[in-house]
Amino acid sequence: MSQFIRLDQYQLIEAHGADAEKYLQGQLTADLIALPSGANTLAAHCDPKGKMNAIFRLLKVDSEQFFLLIKKDLLPSALDALKKYAVFSKISFDLRDWQIVGLIGKKCGKIEPRFTLEIDEQRAILLNESALPINFNADEKIWESADIQAGLPNLSAATQNLFIPQALNLQAIEQAISFTKGCYIGQETVARAKYRGANKRAMFILKGKTQTLPAIGSEIEMRLESNWRKTGSIINAVNLDGLLWLLVVLNNDIDPTQVFRLAQDETTLVVQPLPYALN
Template identity: 40%
Template sequence: MLTIPATPRLYPLTDRAVISLTGEDSVKYLQGQVTCDVAALAAGDACAGGHCDAKGKLWAPFWLANLGEQLLLVYQHSLKARQLAELKKFAVFAKTEVSDAGEHWQVFGLAGEGLSHWLNSHVGDGNLWQGGIIMPLAAEHALLVLPVGAELPELPQGSEQEWQGLMIQAGLPDMSAEHQGEYIPQMLNLQAIGGISFTKGCYLGQETVARAKYRGANKKAMFVLEGKAGGPIAVNQDLELQLGDNWRRAGTVLSHWQQGEDCLLTAVLNKDLEADAVLRLKEQPASRLRLRPLPYDLVD
């Protein structure tokens, strides 16, 4: 099964999109659009967040960075078409420019034992570096966003698929276009990783997100599953839960990692699922999946 590298590695990521916001109203505008507290981020700060429709359903979970004169959102590339259009929709009423900045930035993963020590040695205080930014994600995991053409860290490189597996192990949410408009932010555990502010005031979809917290309206969460699968796994494949001798539909695959028969995946499932629950991929009846403990507490 996948383990974190013994030394830091650099993971070139081709499936990440980058949106840029510039202009004097950028912070104020984005504050009214997304779940996280944009105004609380100083230059060099970063956090998780989500962008929802008016009903509180996610268009995209993302990582947000404040570069001082510019805000950057990093997220899964397949979400870009809808996400960018929705983010631009009301920007015409503010002094901000929202643009697809993918051709100007390159995105990398950083992970491995000793990464924090390596960052202290090579970056020092603060996260702004080489004209870009390092965005801490979890213990010994980070995103590195650099201008195209910038000098890269001298680290061994890992594969994009390995990075995906490390993100799953860390319980960090990812989502593809197949699931846009399907889940509220708490179903992807954004509140557990600091991606939702319940004190910042109004934003798009805020009423639904607040109701899920204060009225207990949310009965689902994102879980990590590990096990064996003989065939390839794909996003949006159906998952089934074993109930005695029967199997019942339980959810669909959000993200996945696979090496041989070993696999890791995330899925949105009922929060009352038993810790010893057994699941399988519907299209692979011989597959078997079990819950992997999340590295954080699930709170509403």
């Protein structure tokens, strides 16, 4: 049975105007000129040091209209940063109070959303300007855990402006980073991380059995012989009936058999395979 989930943790932003594509091209990591109309991708917005203010899921309607989904707890700072130079361009940013629905499984024929953002073969996000009569039958934790298992990064207020895009694996996901499109804010740092090996971190999926839900931004522990050392940074955490799923930023050369645990209750955490190649 298909699962329909309210994605109330997201805010929808419409970016529109004659210069929309040109302006966003100079701000975000993705190549929006090369992105086909109707396609969607993750994209990051960085500060001048290459650290991420925001991760958006961006839908290109056409060169003058884009929709951007962002976690609400990144607002308003992330939107203010994105709009910083917009006064010089013909582009407007408007918050849209649309219905945002996560779908796991097949969409039934009776539901006709305004826009459908395909995430993978099993998941999609439906955007409806007016709310459709949908029977919501699953919790948003189901969606977040699916994101974690797909290795899709999360950015929150606790981790804003801490990581370059590659530390959250964006170079390996969809069309999130272009290394050929030219300049955008933070581009020098992102390029240096690729071509000079400057990035030493990556995002990993970990799983453990516990009732604990650690805080975003907190650390886990790594076993070193008979001792334990704090390491990493948790960027997403979901506990589903005693099964804890985590996304954690760690050194990118970790041994996948390395033993980790939660600092709070000493739960063993096991590294899970990523569904994509980092290199």
